[in-house]
Amino acid sequence: MLSLALTGLELKNPLMLAAGIMGTTGGSLKRIADNGAGAVITKSLGIEPASGHNNPTMVEVDCGYLNAMGLPNPSYKNFQQEIDIAAGAGTPVIASIFGGCALDFSEIAGVLDADAFELNVSCPHAWGYGAQIGTDPDLVEDITKAVKAATDAPVWVKLTPNVTDIISIGLAAQRGGADAVVAINTVRAMAIDINSGYPILGNRFGGLSGRAIKPVAIKCVYDLYDALKIPVIGVGGISDWKDAIEFIMAGARAVEVGSAVGNNISIFKDISSGMEAFLMEKEWTLDEIYGMAHKI
Amino acid sequence: MKPVDAVITKVVEETPTIRTFFFDTSFESEPGQFVMVWIRGVDEIPMALSYDNAVTVQKVGTATSALFEFGEDDSIGIRGPFGNGFRIKGDNILLIAGGVGAAPLSPLAEKAGLQGFEVTTLLGAKTKEELVFRERFESAGKVMVATDDGTAGKHGYVTQLIDGKDYDQIYCCGPEIMMKKVLDKVQPEKSQFSLHRYIKCGLGICGACCVDGLRVCKDGPVFTGEVLNRSEFGLYMRNECGEKVKV
Numbered sequence: 001m002l003s004l005a006l007t008g009l010e011l012k013n014p015l016m017l018a019a020g021i022m023g024t025t026g027g028s029l030k031r032i033a034d035n036g037a038g039a040v041i042t043k044s045l046g047i048e049p050a051s052g053h054n055n056p057t058m059v060e061v062d063c064g065y066l067n068a069m070g071l072p073n074p075s076y077k078n079f080q081q082e083i084d085i086a087a088g089a090g091t092p093v094i095a096s097i098f099g100g101c102a103l104d105f106s107e108i109a110g111v112l113d114a115d116a117f118e119l120n121v122s123c124p125h126a127w128g129y130g131a132q133i134g135t136d137p138d139l140v141e142d143i144t145k146a147v148k149a150a151t152d153a154p155v156w157v158k159l160t161p162n163v164t165d166i167i168s169i170g171l172a173a174q175r176g177g178a179d180a181v182v183a184i185n186t187v188r189a190m191a192i193d194i195n196s197g198y199p200i201l202g203n204r205f206g207g208l209s210g211r212a213i214k215p216v217a218i219k220c221v222y223d224l225y226d227a228l229k230i231p232v233i234g235v236g237g238i239s240d241w242k243d244a245i246e247f248i249m250a251g252a253r254a255v256e257v258g259s260a261v262g263n264n265i266s267i268f269k270d271i272s273s274g275m276e277a278f279l280m281e282k283e284w285t286l287d288e289i290y291g292m293a294h295k296i
Numbered sequence: 297m298k299p300v301d302a303v304i305t306k307v308v309e310e311t312p313t314i315r316t317f318f319f320d321t322s323f324e325s326e327p328g329q330f331v332m333v334w335i336r337g338v339d340e341i342p343m344a345l346s347y348d349n350a351v352t353v354q355k356v357g358t359a360t361s362a363l364f365e366f367g368e369d370d371s372i373g374i375r376g377p378f379g380n381g382f383r384i385k386g387d388n389i390l391l392i393a394g395g396v397g398a399a400p401l402s403p404l405a406e407k408a409g410l411q412g413f414e415v416t417t418l419l420g421a422k423t424k425e426e427l428v429f430r431e432r433f434e435s436a437g438k439v440m441v442a443t444d445d446g447t448a449g450k451h452g453y454v455t456q457l458i459d460g461k462d463y464d465q466i467y468c469c470g471p472e473i474m475m476k477k478v479l480d481k482v483q484p485e486k487s488q489f490s491l492h493r494y495i496k497c498g499l500g501i502c503g504a505c506c507v508d509g510l511r512v513c514k515d516g517p518v519f520t521g522e523v524l525n526r527s528e529f530g531l532y533m534r535n536e537c538g539e540k541v542k543v
Contacts, residue, residue, distance in 0.1 A: 021501055024538040027508030027528075043503070043538065051536035055340035056332070058497035059375070060297055069502060074538040193373060195301035198336045200373075262501035262514065 001276050002038075002286055006231065006254050007154035007179035009092045009115055011038035013272045014286065015244065018235050018258035019044055019096035019118060019158070020069065026085025032261070033089030036268035040086060041256065044096040044120040045076040045112070046129075047104050053125070054202035059191065064210025064237065065259045066191050068125040068203035071098060076108045083114055094156070096120050100128050102139075102146035110150035117153055119143060119178075122160035122185035124207040131160040131185070137172035144176025156233065158182040159220070161213075166220050167227045174230050182233040182256065183220040187213050209259045213237045218250045225251025225291055239267075241274025249292040299334045299373025307367055311426045314354045314396055315364065321374065322348040327404035328381030328469075328490050328518045332498045334373030338362045342495040342513070344400035344469075345377060352399040352428065378498050379517050382488055384408055386464020391417040391433070392478055394454055394470020398428040400490050401469050409436030416440070416463070420454025420470070423447050455481065472543045476530030484521030491517050491529070494536050504538065 002013035016039040022028040023043035033040050052072030059066050073079075076097065086093045095114035098121075099105040109117050121140055123130025133139045140157065147155050157173035159166055161184040170181050186207025191200045199205065217236025224232045234252030238244055239260035247255045260267055279285065302319035309315050323331065325345050333351060334340040339359035346352035355364050366372070382404050389408060393401045398419060408415050415437030421427045424447035433439045440457050441449025450457060454470070455477045468478045469490040479487065493505040493512040500514030508527045510516065524530070532540050 022503035022506070022511075024503045024534060025506045025508060028503045028506040028511070031509030049537040049539055052496075054338075055496060056299070056334055056375075058499060058502060059299070060499065065499070065501070067497070067502075069496065072496070072504065072537055074534075074540070078539055191298065193299060193301075193336070195371065195373075196336050200298065200334075202339070259501055262497075262499045265500075 001279065002272055004254065004286060007116060007156065009039065009154065011092065011254065013038040013268075014248065014254035015268050015271055016094070016233075016254060016256045017041055017261065018256035019120065021258045021261050023096070024074070026082035029082070029086035029093065030089045031265070032268070033086060033091035035266050036272055037091060038254070038268070039092040039094055039115070041094040041096050041118055042079065042083065043073055044071055044098045044123065045073050045079050045108060046071060046098050047075060047107065049073065049075045049078070056200055056202055059200050061191055061208075063212035064208050066189055066201060066206050066208055067186065068201045068206030070203060071123060071126045071129060076112050080112060083112070092116065094118050096158070098123065098129050102143045105143050106146040106150035109147045109153070109155070114153060116156060116179075117147060117151060118156045118158050118182060119147060120158055122158050124160060124162055124186055124188045125203050125205060131162055134160045134169060135163050137168050140169055141172040141176040144173050144178050148177040154179040156180040156182050158185055160185045161216055161220055162188045167223055170224045170228050174228050178230060180231045180233055180253070181224060181228065182235060183224055184213070184217045184236045187216060209237070211237050211239060214243060218246060221247060221252050222250045222293065225294060241271045241278060244271050244275060245278060245289065248286070248289050251291045251294060253290065297375055299332075299375050301371055302374045303371045304366055304368055310352060310428050313426065314352060314428055316346060316350050316352045317363065317366065318347070318350040319372070319374070320349070323374070323377050324348070325377035326381030327407055328400045329377040329379050330517055331374050331376030331378065332495070333363070334375070335359055335362045336373060340373075342498065344490065346399040346402055352396065354396040375498060379513055380515065382467055382490070382518050384411070384413070388414045388464050389416070390463040390466045391415065392454060392458070392466065392468040392470070393417065394420045394474045395422070395426065396428060397470030397490070398433075399469075401467060402429040402432045404467060405433050405436035418442070418454050418457040420457075420474070453477075458482070472530060472533070476543070479521050479524060479530065482521065484525045487521035488518050489521060489524060491519060493533060504534070506534070
């Protein structure tokens with residue numbers, strides 16, 4: 001009932017584990033896949049091992065979570081075995097990758113064996129990486145082209161909402177040959193400890209995830225669906241089946257769940273059973289609600 | 297939750313390398329749960345609560361060295377308590393503590409002692425002056441000591457004190473190599489271990505602290521021997537980058 005084909009991948013449901021969540025070990029990715037995710041996405045992998053920013057790297061705020069992990073990762077060179085362990089669950093494994101230039105991205109995509117690649121051109125707090133690249137349409141187009149030339153696997157481009165016009169970046173990814181775009185990464189944000197005046201995050205600022213950013217993400221997905229020919233994957237603040245339905249109605253072909261996994265490791269099962277019950281009650285199919293908000 | 301401001305009220309030098317920092321805020325917690333201690337401008341590190349209002353810290357790196365510069369009236373930020381602590385079971389329990397691993401076990405000893413449990417503690421350290429909380433364990437029951445250099449108790453490792461006696465439950469915290477030796481000697485289903493890993497978010501989200509698929513910050517830090525027996529515990533851990541390194 002929830003199965004679909006997404007950029008050539010067969011998914012048992014449209015619910016995927018977002019990058020950066022439980023994605024450093026093959027065992028943790030497999031655990032999420034075994035708990036009902038339609039696909040899992042790895043921690044963003046770069047050229048060299050990196051320890052990321054100093055703690056605090058994540059803190060809960062009133063309306064969500066603030067993080068600046070700083071792209072800690074063991075390097076793609078040490079990660080194939082983790083992907084292989086995760087793949088043991090029989091669920092597609094997507095590698096999230098980042099780099100400082102097109103060559104970095106194509107080096108990684110040319111070597112790693114994954115079911116698809118998600119290009120992280122949207123991390124809001126790593127100097128020289130992520131959103132430093134993803135706010136420039138020409139760079140996004142070049143990097144996407146380079147990765148497409150390096151691999152036969154589908155290529156998704158994850159977009160930052162921290163731009164004036166997300167559509168121009170989405171169109172750049174599409175021109176570069178992307179198979180899908182993913183919207184959105186976290187929203188630039190900051191919190192200060194009033195007892196001392198210190199910014200709480202080790203990096204001083206970071207990105208907001210969780211419930212607060214859902215309406216921002218819904219609007220981005222809605223706009224991208226209108227503007228692009230390639231599918232849009234929605235992410236940002238999904239914590240239950242109603243949120244997932246809302247994203248799909250906005251125009252997301254599939255969705256990713258991130259922060260909400262912390263408090264509910266079985267969230268993918270819960271969302272899929274909630275979606276199934278809702279669709280049955282309404283006598284709708286997944287295809288019928290896809291982009292529904294645009295058609296009425 | 298954002299970090300709670302905690303003002304240090306007292307610093308106790310437990311050993312030449314270990315100090316207890318008491319603060320003005322108490323945290324309702326189960327023995328074995330941990331808090332994230334934020335040394336502003338430096339780092340935030342996971343620490344077991346050794347009392348409702350204290351952490352006991354060994355000076356090992358940048359963050360702990362910075363904390364050792366702190367005294368009365370200085371303040372730190374605290375998030376937590378987080379995770380799952382020790383589950384108290386049975387009547388006759390054994391505690392095995394190595395070095396600063398005594399920190400989460402000492403409130404367990406006190407709680408179990410007050411509840412009328414028969415508590416036996418095996419306490420180990422490198423040398424006599426590095427033994428932590430001996431009196432707290434003694435007030436809860438019987439204590440046997442081992443030191444690497446033989447300056448107190450048995451000359452050798454704390455694991456050599458394990459006898460064949462049957463205990464309802466065994467609780468262990470210390471260096472991972474020592475805990476692995478304990479796990480190999482006891483009945484896994486009757487044992488609980490408190491793990492140490494690089495913890496970043498503390499919220500069960502980022503996955504940096506995973507032992508295979510288990511989150512030390514959320515599913516742990518205390519796990520049964522049965523669960524650990526099927527994992528990379530005692531063999532591998534992840535460094536701050538997430539690279540697999542030998543324990």
